[in-house]
Amino acid sequence: MPEGDAVWRAARRLHQAFTGQVLIRTDFRWPSLATTTLVGARTLEVIPRGKHMLHRVEVSGRGTLDGAWTIHSHFRMDGTWRHSATTHPPGAFRTPTVRAVLATAERTAVGDTLGMLDVVRTADEHLLVGHLGPDVLGRDWDAARAAAHLATASGTIGAALLDQRNLAGLGTIWTAESLFAQRISPWRPASDLTADELVALAVRAQKLIAGSLRYPLSTSTGDTRRGRETYVYRRLRQPCRRCGTPVSAGMVGTPPQDRNLFYCPTCQAH
Ligand SMILES: [Zn+2]
Structure with missing residues (x-):
């Protein structure tokens, strides 16, 4: 997508x-x-x-x-x-x-x-x-405002990042990669994260996606070779690049808005 x-x-x-x-x-x-x-x-x-x-x-x-x-x-x-x-x-x-x-x-x-x-x-x-939250690639980007939106979300942090009303521009790639980078489980309730964690997560998401603009395709690792572009996204059962645990995947959100997110069960333990 x-x-x-x-x-x-x-x-x-x-x-x-x-x-x-x-x-x-x-x-x-x-x-x-x-x-x-x-x-x-x-x-x-x-x-x-x-x-x-x-x-x-x-x-x-x-x-x-x-x-x-x-x-x-x-x-x-x-x-x-x-x-x-x-x-x-x-x-x-x-x-x-x-x-x-x-x-x-x-x-x-x-x-x-x-x-x-x-x-x-x-x-x-x-x-x-007009319903969109701060755009991660926009002139109006504001990590603090994005974090404030996430803090009031009722579901999991994974679903909150995908909700374009909180911040705009992330899909399953950047949600998964940002949560992995910050060692946060996609299923933690958004309201359980501290203000500092939420701001750091918003800042990280923006840095990752903006960094990817230098390349012709989405990459969080800076490597555009096939299969090396990401840390966890679409790397099911392959070893985590950080700890070696096989990458896993699961659904976040409620149907029909539920989406599949990749994560490391060790780095992103609940
Ligand atoms: Zn790991």
């Missing part, structure tokens, strides 16, 4: 290719957007917000539609945004999972398997992302 750093990379790629360029084709394959077109709009910026992407454009010369608009998307489990040269004939991108096509004269971006797609006035973005 794409996490904050994956969305950050995707947003950066689109930002670099689209900023300042005019859209010559917009195709939203989403029921509520069937009649929406942003042809002629110019891209101002593309930014990540937690696991959401905000593609901001400026419309002019269209009367009441003039002004700043945002194409909001969420990657959910398997979503992607990719772009390539605009050379495709009309009728291309007929794959049923394609949800959006945005083209400039130079580049065409395709949003596939997106979990959410909206077009809103930029002034109304908060209606879509």
